[in-house]
Amino acid sequence: MMTAYAELMAFQRQTEALAQIAGRLGWDQETVMPPGAMHQRAEEKAAIEAVLHARRADPRLGDWLATLADKVQDPVMVANLRLIRRQHERATRVPAALAATLARETSIAQRVWADARANEDVAAFLPTLERIVALRREEAAALAGDGDAYDALLQDYEPGTSAAALTDMFGALRPHLVDLRHRVIDKARAAPVLTGAFDEAQQMALAAELAGVFGYRQEMGRIDRAVHPFSSGSGQDVRITTRTEASDPFNCIYSTIHEVGHAAYEQMIDPAHHLTPVGQGVSMGVHESQSRICENQLGRSRAFTGWLYGQMRARFGDFGITTEEAFYQTVNRVSAGFIRTEADEVHYNLHVLLRFDLEQALISGDLLARDLEAAWNDRFLADFGTAIDCPSHGCLQDVHWSLGLFGYFPTYTLGNVYAGCLHAALRAALPGLDDDLARGDPGPATAWLGENIRKFGGLYTPGELITRATGSPPDEGPLLAYLSEKFTTLFD
Amino acid sequence: MMTAYAELMAFQRQTEALAQIAGRLGWDQETVMPPGAMHQRAEEKAAIEAVLHARRADPRLGDWLATLADKVQDPVMVANLRLIRRQHERATRVPAALAATLARETSIAQRVWADARANEDVAAFLPTLERIVALRREEAAALAGDGDAYDALLQDYEPGTSAAALTDMFGALRPHLVDLRHRVIDKARAAPVLTGAFDEAQQMALAAELAGVFGYRQEMGRIDRAVHPFSSGSGQDVRITTRTEASDPFNCIYSTIHEVGHAAYEQMIDPAHHLTPVGQGVSMGVHESQSRICENQLGRSRAFTGWLYGQMRARFGDFGITTEEAFYQTVNRVSAGFIRTEADEVHYNLHVLLRFDLEQALISGDLLARDLEAAWNDRFLADFGTAIDCPSHGCLQDVHWSLGLFGYFPTYTLGNVYAGCLHAALRAALPGLDDDLARGDPGPATAWLGENIRKFGGLYTPGELITRATGSPPDEGPLLAYLSEKFTTLFD
CATH class of the missing domain: 1.20.120 (Four Helix Bundle (Hemerythrin (Met), subunit A))
Structure with a gap:
């Protein structure tokens, strides 16, 4: 045997x-x-x-x-x-x-x-x-x-889940997100904005520094630019890409932290599992939880943005923001933008729900490809209150469907739900977390993720893994509580 | 069927x-x-x-x-x-x-x-x-x-040849090269040298320009830096590497032209043959003929170096050379340097013969790996009149043996022999060649190579191919005549 x-x-x-x-x-x-x-x-x-x-x-x-x-x-x-x-x-x-x-x-x-x-x-x-x-x-x-055909595709990305279960969970999320959006959107519009141009080579240098801060081991990886940021590979060769835009350094900064969350997950899996099935992240949803908790719950926290503000002043000089508190508001600005990857935490899941519904309809045959643009634009107007002005702001913005990735999008919101659960457990386990983050050191947090999630690779199912780490099965409650507390404090 | x-x-x-x-x-x-x-x-x-x-x-x-x-x-x-x-x-x-x-x-x-x-x-x-x-x-x-074991390895690189045939050909070359070396070495030592530092980004920009000049289609390739310059791939994706050194721009320039010779060979093969056995260069020797004729017979010619001198002045300003004629001497300086890839045309084949003899002895068992350094150093002193000062100037300089490439080195000299034959035929076919080269345009020459060698890929055997293109079977005579005429005119 x-x-x-x-x-x-x-x-x-x-x-x-x-x-x-x-x-x-x-x-x-x-x-x-x-x-x-x-x-x-x-x-x-x-x-x-x-x-x-x-x-x-x-x-x-x-x-x-x-x-x-x-x-x-x-x-x-x-x-x-x-x-x-x-x-x-x-x-x-x-x-x-x-x-x-x-x-x-x-x-x-x-x-x-x-x-x-x-x-x-x-x-x-x-x-x-x-x-x-x-x-x-x-x-x-x-x-x-x-x-069900769509359920069959889902299994490639989040084994064990179903469109019905996701529809339930997303249905529970949606009214709260819409409500929160209405509560904060007006005041959030007044948040200060960045001014000036941000040298793109300096952005890449900051990206490399942030990658290290969030635990990415560059001797077993590399950072390049690409149209769509991604993380690629397992074991000893896990590469990430990011993008830069002179007017918006947050695009580069938070894409990098996001992809480092994915990449460091792969890098922290027990090396004994390398090149075996267990030696990779267990599902796209859990993967996304690792990227989103780094990007949002840690990277966009009051404590960490305080440190980041100093780093950005040192690299870019004056950019029109004069206090840490104002910078925290700027980072967490809420607005009904077109682009999913640039969306704030309040709107992000609404972007995903749109895609989840449209791609189910494409796969079932209820929606034809030629009707996609109109369907997208109608839904966007309804959910975000803004009309799509060009296809690159609409149905052409994401690479996924060109890659054949149907059933992938919902794992983004599932990842946010997992991240909410993990963040609550992390806060309970690390009472000094904000002090660490204020020093620019998410090390204890990523170490906790390493010990409780990352090192196991595919050893447990996604549900088992989250339950082991947090003491409870995955649930949208902690994410909603976190979002509500954060954004009403900021903008209500 | x-x-x-x-x-x-x-x-x-x-x-x-x-x-x-x-x-x-x-x-x-x-x-x-x-x-x-x-x-x-x-x-x-x-x-x-x-x-x-x-x-x-x-x-x-x-x-x-x-x-x-x-x-x-x-x-x-x-x-x-x-x-x-x-x-x-x-x-x-x-x-x-x-x-x-x-x-x-x-x-x-x-x-x-x-x-x-x-x-x-x-x-x-x-x-x-x-x-x-x-x-x-x-x-x-x-x-x-x-x-014979070594002959068996040779077939991977130059099908149809044998150590015995190469030993004959190399034996005919060697006394003439040694004689030529002695005739020119003293006067060549007086050739002017470059002074100053050469911006490495400017070197890479010049490399990209030269690549285009020698027919490299960058939309189906790319140029990067590596420790050891090489060309890689066939069909629509043929990449080259080069290297830069602030004190020696010729390293970058001629490595680039050399690798472009290889890469443009692959790119000029009839696209109908892509992803078939015929769709690749036929042998390492023929490959090397394409790189060497670009690097030496074209790239180091009086006519082309006249154009290159102007390009370098425009990019790097004053570097201590004041005339095209002096620049031609500098480019073709003859000295008993340590490094094969930087060797002048007179010494180059002596570097290869050293490796050919040592690797035959390693494969036959007559030479043990632990005795390699001493054997290398003895042979180098005897052939070049200089003692190796450090291993990176001696037996550690080439990547080949670490890759298991035994039987590959002799194809470098065989390539020079083929290049000599092709150059004689090319001169006969293109009486205006020097005028083209003086304008920085080797296009007619590379087009002739395309029509007579490159487009055929692996359709003919190496011997057939050279014979079809030149009218005679491969022979060391034209190479010797070219070297003798060029270097005695320069330095005798």
């Missing part, structure tokens, strides 16, 4: 290494790939995805899993077998040709999307989006069997 | 795409990889090499090749089958475990070598070198059968 496990894990270790390579191809494409290499890159991605698919569907996996079923007690071994089985079942349900086609199409689609976004040209992206929706619908049908 | 060919090529196309990915992992490692990722990277490389090895050894290839043997007339198809057969035979002879071990060891060795070189510490590199020599000897034995 131990021989079967050793054989299985030796095979799986190679698969994990190949998956790291495939992931790094994506990093390369977004950061350093020559623009003229698009078509060849699509073939390369299809080739490695075909290899990965063949390995994940390999009948030997089925044999090993059958041999080992119910014979293993060690929790790490149990978890690895559970994760391998899930991947194997998925791979055997999706035809290899479909997997390869999806890889090739999404590779090309990414560039088509970027061009369409740059040219404010929704029509240029539509045929591509239609193909990707059709392919993902086909995949969802293969995965779901008799079940 | 056409079905078998189509199936074979569909399979092969995926293999070629995976090989491009594996090559880009090497690029990544040398340019952007975090230092702490070394061990994981070694596993990744081993994993993808194992996939490539399994595909190249796949029994289906043997079946397809048997079905198609002698049934195909089209020259492109014939060439693809020949190249696939060679790769398949190699793969079936080398055990998969050995191939994976070699990939893993050489990945780690590269960093060990770089550290040893930085620390001037040969002993730190020795155990690694011993392991790599042992592994390559084992591989050579598997490949050679009853034949």
Whole structure:
């Protein structure tokens, strides 16, 4: 039996290494790939995805899993077998040709999307989006069997959840968010704004410093610029990207802290798990909890922004804000902006709920790609009280759907809910947290996250993990309490 | 039959795409990889090499090749089958475990070598070198059968050649090079030298300009810095690296032109051959002919250096050289320097012959790794009249052996011989060449190379290709005539 496990894990270790390579191809494409290499890159991605698919569907996996079923007690071994089985079942349900086609199409689609976004040209992206929706619908049908197609896609990102459960949770959130929004929006509009230009090289230098402050180990990573900030890789090579804009240093600062939350999660997983299924973050929702707690509950706190204010004055000189308190208001300004990744904490989840509803409709077939822009614009006007002025502020703003990522968006709000739970537990465990943050040192907080969440990788399910760390199952209550307290104090 | 060919090529196309990915992992490692990722990277490389090895050894290839043997007339198809057969035979002879071990060891060795070189510490590199020599000897034995081990390794780089043939050719070159060296070395010592510091960002800007001048299409490539300049990739994604040194802009300039020679060769192959065996440079020797003719016969010509002088004055101001003629002498200064990649045209091949002899002895077992440094230093003193002062100027200067590249060095001199043949033919075909070069336009020359060498990729064997382009089989005569005429005119 131990021989079967050793054989299985030796095979799986190679698969994990190949998956790291495939992931790094994506990093390369977004950061350093020559623009003229698009078509060849699509073939390369299809080739490695075909290899990965063949390995994940390999009948030997089925044999090993059958041999080992119910014979293993060690929790790490149990978890690895559970994760391998899930991947194997998925791979055997999706035809290899479909997997390869999806890889090739999404590779090309990414560039088509970027061009369409740059040219404010929704029509240029539509045929591509239609193909990707059709392919993902086909995949969802293969995965779901008799079940719900969208639920089947959700399992790739947040195993164990369902559209129904999320709809309940989001339904509980929404009225409170809308209410909070109305309570604070007028006063928040009066928050001071930054003035002047912020040297982009200095922004990148500050990004590197903040990355270190939030526990990112750059000797096993790197920071580059990309259109859409992301974190990529596991184990010893976890890279992040950020972006800079001369007029808005917060874009770079908070994108960096956000991606460092993801990257440091991967970096703090027990190295004994490297290149095994357990050696990666357990779900997109838990991943997002790690990025959002760093970005918001820690990075946008009164204590930390006090320290950050001094850092920014030292780097950028005068930028029109004269006190820490005013700076705290500026950082936490609430306004109905167009862009999800730049949204404040009050509006952010409303952006996500919009996408969650629209992508469910795309996958069910209730919404056609050609009607997406109108549906987006109507919903945005209704929820945010503002009309979309151009597609890059609307349905072309996110890379996700061009990558075929349907079922991913709701994990952002789920991550915020988890972050709310973890933040409450963290505050209880570390009474001196604000003193640390005021010194620019989230180290004790990230160490607590390391010990209670990060080091475990995929050992526990998302629900188990949050329950172990906080003492209670995930619930939207702590997030709502945190938001309400923070923003009514700031702006009510 | 056409079905078998189509199936074979569909399979092969995926293999070629995976090989491009594996090559880009090497690029990544040398340019952007975090230092702490070394061990994981070694596993990744081993994993993808194992996939490539399994595909190249796949029994289906043997079946397809048997079905198609002698049934195909089209020259492109014939060439693809020949190249696939060679790769398949190699793969079936080398055990998969050995191939994976070699990939893993050489990945780690590269960093060990770089550290040893930085620390001037040969002993730190020795155990690694011993392991790599042992592994390559084992591989050579598997490949050679009853034949010569070193010859077996040569086939990877220059198919169809042998140590005996190279020894003959190099034997014919050597006395003439030694004689030429003695004739010019004293007067060449008086050639003017550059003074001052050369801004490294300006060097990189000049490198980008020169890359364009020599036909490199940057929309399908990129230029980065690395310890050891190289070109990487085929088809739509061919990247080069260069290096800068504030005191020596020629290092950057001529490394760049050299690597662009390689890269533009790949870029000018008929796109119909992309991701097929024919779609790559045919051999290392022919590759080197393309880099060396750009670097030396074109880039270091009187006509081109006249143009380059103006460019450098415009970018760097006064650097102690006041005429084009003096600049031409400076560019072509002859001195017994330590570093192969910085060597003048007279000494360069003597560097290669040293390595050719030492690596044959390492592979035959006549020389042990621990005796390498002494053997290198003795030979260098004898050939160059100077004692090696530190290992980075001696046996630690080149990355090749750490990568397991034994049998590669002689293709550098073979490339110079081919370049000599091609240059003579090029001069005959383009009587206005010097006028073009004096305007900084090697375009007609690179177009001639495109039409007569580059576009064919692997369609012809190296010998056929040179013979078609020049009208005669490869011979060292034209190279010697060119060197003798150039350097006695300059310095006799």
